[in-house]
Amino acid sequence: MKRKLLILALMLGLTLSLCACAAKDKAPQDGDTAYIQEKGTLVVGITDFAPMDYQNENGEWIGFDADMAKAFAESLGVKVEFIEINWDNKIMELETKAIDCVWNGMTLTEEVTTAMATSEPYCLNGQVVVISSDKAADYQDTDSLKTLRFAAENGSAGAGELESLGLEYVAKPTQADALLEVASGASDACVIDLLMAGAMIGEGTSYPDLTYTVQLNSEEYGVGFRKGSNLAEAFNTFWKKAYDEGTVLKTATAYGVQESIIEK
C-alpha cells in the first residue's frame, strides 16, 4: 500500500514538472505587444509613491509615471489599469501576467535588469540618507554614518547601498515605512530615493523635522516588462517621440521632477 502511494506521488510530481517545463518553453514572449492589444488593457503595476504614482482626491492615479503610462497605453491603443502591488512580488506578478509592466520609479539595478526586459533609463535618481534636522550637521559624509541605526525598504536600491557600505539596517516593506522608523525614533536614519525624499520630507510636508544629507550613489529609473517582451522597444520609441514633442518635460514640470529627466 505504502509503496503504491509513493509511486503515485512520484508520478504526480513528475507530471507536474513536465507540464511546467512544457509551459515555460512555449511562452510567446515575442508577441507581448500583440497580446496587450488583443486584450485591450495595459496593466501597470505600481506602489503608492509620490510624485511618480499616487491618488488624487477622486481616487484616480496621477503622478509623473502614472500620467506617462496613460499616454503610453493610448499610443498602443489600449486602456490603462493601475494595480497596487506588493513590491516583493513584482517579478512574479510580471511572469504570471498578473501585470504587464512595473512603472513606478524603479531603479535599474542588476537584479531588475536580469529578471525583466527594461526600457532605456528616463529619469535620474540617487539614494540619500534621511535623518532628523537637528542631527544632520554631524553626518555629512559616509564615514560618519557608521554609528547610526538604519532602516531601508527591503530589497531596495537604498538597502543595497547600505549593504555595500557594510552597514546593518532594519528592512521595511516600503520606503514610507522606513521613513516612519526614523520619524518615530525607532531608527536614527534611513536610505530612500532622492525623488521621494524631495517630495516627502522637509518643511510643508508630513515630516517637517527630517532632512537628507549624504547622497550615496546616482542611479537611473526605467520601466520593467516581462523578460523577452517587445514592449520595452515599443516604450523606447514612444518615449523618444514624446520627448521630442515636449510632452515628457511638460508632465515632469507639473510634478516637480523636471530636473531629473534624462535628455533624449
Added chain:
Amino acid sequence: MLAAVTLSLLRGLMTTLELFFLTLLFALPLGLLISFGSMSRLTPLRGVTKGIVWVIRGTPLMLQILVIFYGPGLLFGLPLLPRFTAALVSFVINYACYFSEIFRGGIQSVPAGQYEAGQVLGMTRPQIFFRITLLQVIKRIVPPMSNEFITLVKDTALVRIISVYEIIWMGESYIKKGMIWPLFYTAVFYLAVNGLLTLLFGRFEKKLSYFR
C-alpha cells in the same frame, strides 16, 4: 479627516468581511466532507484526506495564497484567477482543513452508546446523525469554532500579499501620506467585528447549555 479615513477603512472592511463570510459559506460544508473522508473506512481515501490536511495545516497560509494566485501562471503559463477569487480559494481550502479536524474531534467525542441507542430503537443512519449526533457535535465544537472564526477575521489581513485591498492595506496606504494613526485605527474595526462574534458565540453557547 477622521471621516474620510473611516470611510476608506470601511471600504477595506467590506472586502475583509466579504472574504470572511464567503470563506465560512464554502469552508464549513467542505470541512464536514473532509472530516468524513478522514474517518472513512476506505484506507486510500482516509490516507489521501489525511495527507491533504497534513500539507495544508503544515504550511503557512501566506505561502498557500501565493501558490494559488501565482502558481498556475508560474508553473503552467495559465491565466490567473482574479485576485480576490484566489484569496478566497486559499482561505476555503485552508479553513476547511482546520474545520475538518474540529468536526472529526466533535463527532468522535460523541459516545458510541448514543449511536447504538439510536440503532436499537430502529432509527436509520441519517436519522441518528441529524436527530441525535449533530446537536451534540455542535455543542462540543462551539468553543473551538469561535476561536477559528476570530482567527479567520484576523487572517484576512494576509491577502494583501497578492494586492487584495482589505482593511490593513487601506490603513497602511496612509503611511505614505505621512499619517500613521489610520493603520492602528484598523484595530477598532477588528475589535468591533470580533466583539460581535464573541457576543454571538456566547449567546449560542448559552442556548445550547440546556443539556449536557
Added chain:
Amino acid sequence: MPVLEVKNIEKRFGTTHVLRDITFSLEEGQALAIIGSSGSGKTTLLRCLNFLERPDKGSIAVRNELLFDAADPATQQEAQVRRKRLHFGLVFQSFNLFPQYTALENVTLACKLLAQEQPDFRTGKACILKEINERAYTLLEQMGLSERAGHYPHQLSGGQQQRVAIARALAMSPDILCFDEPTSALDPELTGEVLRVIRSLAERRTTMIIVTHEMAFARDVADQILFMDGGVIIEQGEARQVIDSPRQERTRQFLSRYFAG
C-alpha cells in the same frame, strides 16, 4: 412454541473466541437471567440479539421467523436489519439517553420517526402524535416518573435515567426486552428503584432477558437462569434450582464467590 430461538451462535473478535455454540430458547412471558463473570460473553450475546454485532455462525428466530442465519446472506441485508431490531428492546448499562431531549422526548423520538413512515401519517398526523405522546406519558407514569417527563437527562438521577431508558425501550413494543447489567452503573442506593421496575414488568409477564450480577434478584424475578463462562453456556435451568442447587461445579464455584463476598 418459544418466542425466541437461538441456535449455535458463535462469535470471534480477531483470534478471541467470545461465544461458542450458544443455543437456548425463551417462552412468551418468561424472564431469563444471564449470569456469569465479566468477560464470559454475556454482553456480546445481548449485542448479537440486537444486531449490534454480527455472529459468525448460528441463527436467531423470533416467533418462528428466521431473523438471522450466518449461512444465509439473504437474512443479513442491511436494509432489513433495522426492522428486525424492533423485535428486541435493549436497556444499556450506561442508559445512553439522548441528552438534548427531555425524558418524554427520549421516549417518543423513535416512535415518531417510525410513524412518519406510515402511509396514513399525513392525514392523521395530529392524532398519531397525540397517541404516541399519551402512550409515552403512561409508560413514564408506570416507571414512577410522571413528574419528570419534562426534565432533561442531566437533571435526573442515575436511577431515574435508567427508568426513562426502560420506558424508551418499552415504547417500541418489542417482543423481547433485553437488559445489559441495568444497575451496574448506579450507586448502590439507586439500584432498588430500577430493580423494582423490572420486577413489576416480570409480574406483568413481559418477555425479558436480563444480564445481571444481582444474584438474589435473578433468583426471585427470573423464571430461567443461564450461566455462562468463557463464552460457553455451562448450565441453564429453572431459576431457583440453578441458584440454590447448581448441577455444575463451575456454577457452584461462581455462586459461592458471590454469596461469600
